Amino acid sequence: MSREFDKNMVQLVSQLATNYRQNFIFSLYDSCNLANKDEIIEILHELRQLIFPGFFEKKRLSNDTIEYYIGDLLISVEEKLHRQIKCVLLYKNHLNNESEDSYLEEKTNEICSIFLKLLPEIQARITIDVQAAYDGDPAASDIEQIIFSYPGIFAISIYRIAHELYKLSVPYIPRIMTEYAHNETGIDINSGAEIGKSFFIDHGTGVVIGETCVIGENVKIYQGVTLGALSTRGGQTLQGVKRHPTIEDNVTIYSGASILGGETVIGKNSIIGGNAFITKSVPEDTRVSVQNPELKFKNSKPKEFEQEFILDWII
């Protein structure tokens, strides 16, 4: 770097280092590492291979040798997960005294062990979600296509993994996982939400499912649905309060609907029409449809459009 910038370099480094030393955000973690996002994403990819064996690797699997494959992946997942969980527990609890290390090791082992034993159950649940997607979508040619391509299944799978870690009070990692799914799919499911069996999200872009949602079994939702809070202007004072709705079994919610508030309950078997805006409970077996905004029609020749649009045309 033999350019003019050299002379400013020293000063710039000094300014950034001063920021680093003085800013409360950065001064926290001098004594330990933070979680590594890349490794957490690797864990998710390996778990997905475990859950859908044969779908996301180049090797051919066979009934006879599947144990080797599974065992190998499990060891890899366990090592990475152990490292990341230990890291976030250390950081979050400000444990930097070596005398606490055996406690930390024990706690990490316990969490890893509980989580991994849940894997067959998680796998079974996700398999039911795949079936729900197949049953619900005429564009699905077969089960394999859903596993390969459907963003809803990707997001739900990651949610089901992250939710178990959330219940085990693992800091940071559950949210990093669900925000990775949000990045990939546009589907934002908070890892704290409770979601029952056989859940289907179609298309999915723009879906938001808040932290304190409770969702029953056989629920179907479409793109752009928000299961959100009423005002969050209380900010941090609302932490822990149930702010998001309860959706009972067999409910279908069509695209663009918003259902808001911690007291709001959508009763079982109900169907919520597209674009509905709901802030009060809806009883069982109810169809809610929207009197959509009135449309105005005007017939014009294209030439007239061109003259008018700058004056009054609205997106």
Added chain:
Amino acid sequence: MSREFDKNMVQLVSQLATNYRQNFIFSLYDSCNLANKDEIIEILHELRQLIFPGFFEKKRLSNDTIEYYIGDLLISVEEKLHRQIKCVLLYKNHLNNESEDSYLEEKTNEICSIFLKLLPEIQARITIDVQAAYDGDPAASDIEQIIFSYPGIFAISIYRIAHELYKLSVPYIPRIMTEYAHNETGIDINSGAEIGKSFFIDHGTGVVIGETCVIGENVKIYQGVTLGALSTRGGQTLQGVKRHPTIEDNVTIYSGASILGGETVIGKNSIIGGNAFITKSVPEDTRVSVQNPELKFKNSKPKEFEQEFILDWII
């Protein structure tokens, strides 16, 4: 892995292996590989380099040597595409008898050959889409910026590639391709849709274009537009039925509009206003605008807000 988890490991591997052997989802493909998603994405990247030479590589291209570059990329694309197509044909048709191998090879060669011969035509079509984006967007400084950065062009390019494979009845790969674009852009175009020349999508997040849509030439759509189905509660019984609308030439559809149903036709030259919700056909040369929901205005000092919001404020 010298930790407590070891002792549970054997049992866990056994449980997962049992799931693998017994679940109908996984038992299908013991005899052959599935498609490899990573390689399909590589194919897309190489095709994009072929379609926009010079835009997505570090090497400098030159008029004199362009044949070497194109030839080299084509060989690479053909090899990968051949491998993936053979793989999905084998899998989808349960061909595992070696006597069928020559038929499979022949069929794969035929599809590859037809598809690759279409490349100059696909390139020409995408070039017209780029021009449409430039003409339609005042924020576009030049053509290059559109090719580099516009998510709409990314999604349309991948759709145009995937649609040709869809027409050739290639299983899995077209949907994997368009869902990759959906991941990257939030624009969900089903590979089965038919879309005419000079198509422009601006911003694009949340756009959904269903499998049986038919879209004419010079159509412009904005973020959040759904060209969708009426009820899909019929699930698999609706497969193959035209469930999505027809949009004729020169139609513009502004953001957030939903146009639903297989019988719904938007006549040529029409303009659909933002947030319109349309389930019936609209004649030619029609401007549809929305009587937007009435707004209520209330002037208050900020202090009052703070007292009120917990009681009644709604997102």
Added chain:
Amino acid sequence: MSREFDKNMVQLVSQLATNYRQNFIFSLYDSCNLANKDEIIEILHELRQLIFPGFFEKKRLSNDTIEYYIGDLLISVEEKLHRQIKCVLLYKNHLNNESEDSYLEEKTNEICSIFLKLLPEIQARITIDVQAAYDGDPAASDIEQIIFSYPGIFAISIYRIAHELYKLSVPYIPRIMTEYAHNETGIDINSGAEIGKSFFIDHGTGVVIGETCVIGENVKIYQGVTLGALSTRGGQTLQGVKRHPTIEDNVTIYSGASILGGETVIGKNSIIGGNAFITKSVPEDTRVSVQNPELKFKNSKPKEFEQEFILDWII
């Protein structure tokens, strides 16, 4: 490649090469490279490491050695940025005469130097945005979680970087940067927008902030908010015109609202309710809420649903 395709290969290469030579899109850059998108994304990752030291690397940082870390990253950023800026200036200005090379080098040095000196200021601004996210979101357990996972902070950070390059009139690179953030988060902030301190975007999918927006301090917006243009049917003739709204200090805009037009001003301290559609200015201290579309409720037993839905049920 010993397959049938060989014989068509030569013709196909020739067709694509002819397209390349004749199409005005591709003929432009025979004499120089274009920007490399991958390297621009690497620059963003390294800048993020500089802005949030310790969050996105595997190494442990320490107060004592932070200068080495920062210095090393800065050298790397400067080299890449210099290469990319020189590349786009050369391309955009059609400078291919060697006698212009010293001018180009000087200009590139000047831009790099100004931009890098701004880094501590950019870092300080982003830190304030992080604090705004923490204060505004009850689901945020701590500051670290926000830096790790929040898509809003990701998109705003990249916008703040890109905006400085935009103000320095660097072609292509700012838009490539913000479209990368758009890809990752579904949040589309044009690098030309002007955004004040302490800006918070929650969830974020579907947010669109147009090129000529002006946004004050302490503004909060939610998913699906559009700060857009009225008609853009004027296309390229509207380039440079203020087409997008002004949002004053302390405004909150809830999900799904659209605020459109270059003359539209939302006065300070106002709150815009979800789904509001606004094309005219709103005075200070105003609460705008939406008379949401009327809902129709119908109680039915599930059996009846099944009979009816094909006839009249609407998504």
